[in-house]
Amino acid sequence: MEEKKEYRIKVQGQLIPVTEEVYLTYYRMKRRELHLEEKDTAHGVFYYSAMDTEEINGEDAIPDRTSPRLEDMVMDKLVAEKLHQCLAQLTKEEQELIFTLFFQNKSEHQVSRETGIAQKTIHNRKVRVLARLKKLIEK
Template sequence: MGEKKEYLIKVQGQLIPVTEEVYLAYYRMKRRERHLEEKDIKHGVFYYSALDTKETTGEDGIPDLTSPPIEDFVMDKLIAEKLRQCILQLSQEEQALILTLFFQNKSEHQLAAETGIPRMTIHNRKKRILAQLKKLMEN
Protein backbone atom coordinates (compact mmCIF):
# COMPACT_ATOMS: atom_id res chain seq x y z
CA MET A 1 0.00 0.00 0.00
CA GLY A 2 2.87 2.35 0.61
CA GLU A 3 3.91 2.12 -3.03
CA LYS A 4 3.71 5.50 -4.76
CA LYS A 5 2.67 5.71 -8.41
CA GLU A 6 5.36 7.12 -10.70
CA TYR A 7 4.24 9.76 -13.24
CA LEU A 8 6.21 10.14 -16.44
CA ILE A 9 5.85 12.42 -19.47
CA LYS A 10 7.75 12.19 -22.73
CA VAL A 11 10.00 15.16 -23.46
CA GLN A 12 12.14 15.06 -26.61
CA GLY A 13 11.82 11.30 -26.76
CA GLN A 14 12.79 10.67 -23.13
CA LEU A 15 10.52 9.78 -20.23
CA ILE A 16 10.88 12.30 -17.41
CA PRO A 17 9.50 11.71 -13.89
CA VAL A 18 7.10 14.46 -12.74
CA THR A 19 4.66 15.09 -9.93
CA GLU A 20 1.03 14.04 -10.22
CA GLU A 21 0.01 17.70 -10.54
CA VAL A 22 2.36 18.31 -13.49
CA TYR A 23 1.32 15.02 -15.08
CA LEU A 24 -2.41 15.91 -14.91
CA ALA A 25 -1.85 19.46 -16.19
CA TYR A 26 0.28 18.20 -19.07
CA TYR A 27 -2.23 15.61 -20.24
CA ARG A 28 -5.14 18.03 -19.79
CA MET A 29 -3.30 20.44 -22.06
CA LYS A 30 -2.52 17.66 -24.60
CA ARG A 31 -6.16 16.55 -24.63
CA ARG A 32 -7.33 20.17 -25.14
CA GLU A 33 -4.89 20.54 -28.03
CA ARG A 34 -6.14 17.31 -29.62
CA HIS A 35 -9.77 18.43 -29.14
CA LEU A 36 -9.08 21.76 -30.90
CA GLU A 37 -7.32 19.99 -33.78
CA GLU A 38 -10.31 17.65 -34.21
CA LYS A 39 -12.65 20.65 -34.15
CA ASP A 40 -10.55 22.42 -36.80
CA ILE A 41 -10.62 19.34 -39.05
CA LYS A 42 -14.39 19.06 -38.62
CA HIS A 43 -14.87 22.71 -39.62
CA GLY A 44 -12.39 22.64 -42.51
CA VAL A 45 -9.88 25.04 -40.98
CA PHE A 46 -6.70 25.33 -43.04
CA TYR A 47 -3.33 26.48 -41.68
CA TYR A 48 -0.73 28.10 -43.87
CA SER A 49 1.91 26.21 -41.91
CA ALA A 50 0.68 23.12 -43.77
CA LEU A 51 2.39 24.62 -46.84
CA ASP A 52 5.81 24.86 -45.18
CA THR A 53 8.79 23.52 -47.11
CA LYS A 54 12.52 23.48 -46.38
CA GLU A 55 12.99 26.77 -48.26
CA THR A 56 9.85 28.74 -47.37
CA THR A 57 7.03 28.94 -44.91
CA GLY A 58 3.37 28.86 -45.84
CA GLU A 59 3.00 32.40 -44.54
CA ASP A 60 5.40 33.60 -47.26
CA GLY A 61 2.62 32.98 -49.77
CA ILE A 62 0.26 35.46 -48.11
CA PRO A 63 0.21 38.72 -50.06
CA ASP A 64 1.01 41.89 -48.10
CA LEU A 65 -1.99 44.08 -48.87
CA THR A 66 -0.69 47.01 -46.82
CA SER A 67 2.33 47.63 -49.04
CA PRO A 68 2.08 48.87 -52.61
CA PRO A 69 2.82 46.22 -55.23
CA ILE A 70 6.48 46.07 -56.24
CA GLU A 71 5.43 46.65 -59.87
CA ASP A 72 4.01 50.07 -58.93
CA PHE A 73 7.22 50.96 -57.11
CA VAL A 74 9.36 49.98 -60.11
CA MET A 75 7.10 51.85 -62.55
CA ASP A 76 7.25 54.99 -60.38
CA LYS A 77 11.05 54.80 -60.36
CA LEU A 78 11.20 54.34 -64.15
CA ILE A 79 8.81 57.24 -64.78
CA ALA A 80 10.72 59.50 -62.37
CA GLU A 81 13.99 58.67 -64.13
CA LYS A 82 12.47 59.36 -67.55
CA LEU A 83 11.04 62.66 -66.28
CA ARG A 84 14.46 63.63 -64.96
CA GLN A 85 16.01 62.85 -68.37
CA CYS A 86 13.31 64.90 -70.14
CA ILE A 87 13.81 67.87 -67.80
CA LEU A 88 17.53 67.80 -68.61
CA GLN A 89 16.61 68.30 -72.30
CA LEU A 90 14.99 71.67 -71.47
CA SER A 91 16.89 74.95 -71.55
CA GLN A 92 18.41 76.28 -68.32
CA GLU A 93 15.67 78.91 -68.07
CA GLU A 94 12.91 76.32 -68.54
CA GLN A 95 14.54 73.98 -66.00
CA ALA A 96 14.74 76.83 -63.47
CA LEU A 97 11.03 77.62 -63.91
CA ILE A 98 10.00 73.95 -63.44
CA LEU A 99 12.34 73.56 -60.47
CA THR A 100 10.93 76.66 -58.78
CA LEU A 101 7.25 75.90 -59.40
CA PHE A 102 7.20 72.15 -58.82
CA PHE A 103 10.19 71.23 -56.67
CA GLN A 104 10.42 74.35 -54.49
CA ASN A 105 6.60 74.61 -54.36
CA LYS A 106 6.45 78.31 -55.16
CA SER A 107 3.25 79.66 -56.64
CA GLU A 108 3.09 81.63 -59.87
CA HIS A 109 2.17 84.70 -57.79
CA GLN A 110 5.25 84.31 -55.56
CA LEU A 111 7.54 83.84 -58.55
CA ALA A 112 6.03 86.88 -60.29
CA ALA A 113 6.59 89.01 -57.19
CA GLU A 114 10.22 87.82 -56.86
CA THR A 115 11.20 88.19 -60.53
CA GLY A 116 8.99 91.07 -61.67
CA ILE A 117 7.74 88.92 -64.57
CA PRO A 118 3.93 89.14 -64.99
CA ARG A 119 2.09 86.13 -63.57
CA MET A 120 0.33 85.37 -66.86
CA THR A 121 3.70 85.26 -68.63
CA ILE A 122 4.94 82.74 -66.06
CA HIS A 123 1.69 80.77 -66.41
CA ASN A 124 1.93 80.64 -70.21
CA ARG A 125 5.60 79.58 -70.07
CA LYS A 126 4.72 76.86 -67.58
CA LYS A 127 1.93 75.54 -69.85
CA ARG A 128 4.27 75.53 -72.87
CA ILE A 129 7.03 73.74 -70.93
CA LEU A 130 4.61 71.13 -69.55
CA ALA A 131 3.30 70.45 -73.08
CA GLN A 132 6.91 70.05 -74.23
CA LEU A 133 7.64 67.66 -71.33
CA LYS A 134 4.55 65.65 -72.17
CA LYS A 135 5.77 65.17 -75.75
CA LEU A 136 9.23 64.17 -74.54
CA MET A 137 7.76 61.68 -72.07
CA GLU A 138 5.61 60.07 -74.78
CA ASN A 139 8.65 59.46 -77.01
Protein backbone atom coordinates (compact mmCIF):
# COMPACT_ATOMS: atom_id res chain seq x y z
CA MET A 1 0.00 0.00 0.00
CA GLU A 2 1.34 3.38 -1.01
CA GLU A 3 2.04 5.74 1.84
CA LYS A 4 0.40 9.18 1.49
CA LYS A 5 2.95 11.96 1.78
CA GLU A 6 2.24 14.76 4.26
CA TYR A 7 2.95 18.35 3.22
CA ARG A 8 3.65 21.04 5.78
CA ILE A 9 4.62 24.68 5.65
CA LYS A 10 6.06 26.76 8.43
CA VAL A 11 3.75 29.51 9.68
CA GLN A 12 4.86 31.62 12.66
CA GLY A 13 7.33 28.97 13.70
CA GLN A 14 4.89 26.06 13.54
CA LEU A 15 4.55 23.38 10.87
CA ILE A 16 1.02 23.35 9.50
CA PRO A 17 -0.31 20.44 7.41
CA VAL A 18 -1.49 21.51 3.93
CA THR A 19 -2.49 19.92 0.64
CA GLU A 20 0.09 19.21 -2.03
CA GLU A 21 -1.35 22.04 -4.17
CA VAL A 22 -0.99 24.60 -1.36
CA TYR A 23 2.50 23.31 -0.57
CA LEU A 24 3.69 23.62 -4.20
CA THR A 25 2.10 27.08 -4.65
CA TYR A 26 3.63 28.33 -1.39
CA TYR A 27 7.15 27.23 -2.32
CA ARG A 28 6.81 28.57 -5.88
CA MET A 29 5.92 31.96 -4.37
CA LYS A 30 8.85 31.69 -1.95
CA ARG A 31 11.23 30.84 -4.79
CA ARG A 32 9.85 33.70 -6.92
CA GLU A 33 10.34 36.12 -4.03
CA LEU A 34 13.91 34.89 -3.53
CA HIS A 35 14.58 35.20 -7.27
CA LEU A 36 13.31 38.81 -7.33
CA GLU A 37 15.44 39.71 -4.31
CA GLU A 38 18.53 38.21 -5.98
CA LYS A 39 17.72 40.12 -9.17
CA ASP A 40 17.33 43.39 -7.21
CA THR A 41 20.64 42.80 -5.46
CA ALA A 42 22.38 42.12 -8.76
CA HIS A 43 20.98 45.36 -10.22
CA GLY A 44 21.85 47.45 -7.18
CA VAL A 45 18.27 48.16 -6.10
CA PHE A 46 18.16 49.92 -2.75
CA TYR A 47 15.18 49.71 -0.42
CA TYR A 48 14.44 52.60 1.90
CA SER A 49 13.25 50.06 4.46
CA ALA A 50 16.95 49.10 4.81
CA MET A 51 17.39 52.44 6.59
CA ASP A 52 14.71 51.68 9.19
CA THR A 53 15.68 52.11 12.82
CA GLU A 54 13.63 52.04 15.98
CA GLU A 55 13.23 55.83 15.84
CA ILE A 56 13.03 56.47 12.08
CA ASN A 57 11.15 54.90 9.19
CA GLY A 58 13.47 54.77 6.14
CA GLU A 59 10.61 55.76 3.83
CA ASP A 60 10.43 59.12 5.64
CA ALA A 61 13.71 59.98 3.89
CA ILE A 62 11.92 60.01 0.52
CA PRO A 63 11.47 63.64 -0.55
CA ASP A 64 7.89 64.77 -1.15
CA ARG A 65 7.92 66.24 -4.67
CA THR A 66 4.24 67.18 -4.60
CA SER A 67 4.39 69.59 -1.67
CA PRO A 68 5.88 73.04 -2.12
CA ARG A 69 9.39 73.48 -0.78
CA LEU A 70 9.77 75.56 2.36
CA GLU A 71 12.24 77.89 0.61
CA ASP A 72 9.71 78.59 -2.14
CA MET A 73 6.95 79.28 0.37
CA VAL A 74 9.18 81.75 2.24
CA MET A 75 10.21 83.49 -0.98
CA ASP A 76 6.58 83.76 -2.12
CA LYS A 77 5.64 85.30 1.23
CA LEU A 78 8.51 87.82 1.06
CA VAL A 79 7.63 88.79 -2.51
CA ALA A 80 3.95 89.20 -1.57
CA GLU A 81 4.87 91.40 1.40
CA LYS A 82 7.14 93.55 -0.79
CA LEU A 83 4.38 93.84 -3.40
CA HIS A 84 1.85 94.98 -0.79
CA GLN A 85 4.30 97.56 0.55
CA CYS A 86 4.84 98.90 -2.96
CA LEU A 87 1.11 98.91 -3.74
CA ALA A 88 0.57 101.03 -0.62
CA GLN A 89 2.89 103.67 -2.12
CA LEU A 90 0.65 104.12 -5.20
CA THR A 91 -2.06 106.76 -5.42
CA LYS A 92 -5.65 105.74 -4.63
CA GLU A 93 -6.59 105.78 -8.35
CA GLU A 94 -3.55 103.63 -9.26
CA GLN A 95 -4.39 101.14 -6.50
CA GLU A 96 -8.00 100.90 -7.69
CA LEU A 97 -6.87 100.29 -11.28
CA ILE A 98 -4.44 97.50 -10.24
CA PHE A 99 -7.03 95.96 -7.90
CA THR A 100 -9.68 95.96 -10.62
CA LEU A 101 -7.45 94.58 -13.37
CA PHE A 102 -5.42 92.03 -11.41
CA PHE A 103 -7.34 91.11 -8.27
CA GLN A 104 -10.84 91.18 -9.78
CA ASN A 105 -9.55 89.86 -13.14
CA LYS A 106 -11.45 92.42 -15.17
CA SER A 107 -10.31 93.24 -18.69
CA GLU A 108 -9.36 96.71 -19.85
CA HIS A 109 -12.55 96.72 -21.96
CA GLN A 110 -14.72 95.94 -18.93
CA VAL A 111 -13.08 98.73 -16.89
CA SER A 112 -13.51 101.07 -19.85
CA ARG A 113 -17.25 100.30 -20.08
CA GLU A 114 -17.75 100.65 -16.30
CA THR A 115 -15.84 103.94 -15.96
CA GLY A 116 -16.52 105.54 -19.30
CA ILE A 117 -12.77 106.04 -19.85
CA ALA A 118 -11.34 104.97 -23.21
CA GLN A 119 -9.73 101.50 -23.26
CA LYS A 120 -6.50 102.95 -24.68
CA THR A 121 -6.32 105.36 -21.72
CA ILE A 122 -6.87 102.47 -19.28
CA HIS A 123 -4.11 100.53 -21.02
CA ASN A 124 -1.65 103.45 -20.91
CA ARG A 125 -2.37 104.01 -17.20
CA LYS A 126 -1.84 100.31 -16.50
CA VAL A 127 1.52 100.34 -18.30
CA ARG A 128 2.61 103.44 -16.36
CA VAL A 129 1.51 101.99 -13.00
CA LEU A 130 3.25 98.67 -13.67
CA ALA A 131 6.47 100.48 -14.62
CA ARG A 132 6.24 102.46 -11.38
CA LEU A 133 5.60 99.29 -9.38
CA LYS A 134 8.60 97.62 -10.99
CA LYS A 135 10.84 100.50 -9.95
CA LEU A 136 9.47 100.40 -6.39
CA ILE A 137 10.01 96.66 -6.12
CA GLU A 138 13.58 96.88 -7.43
CA LYS A 139 14.57 99.46 -4.79
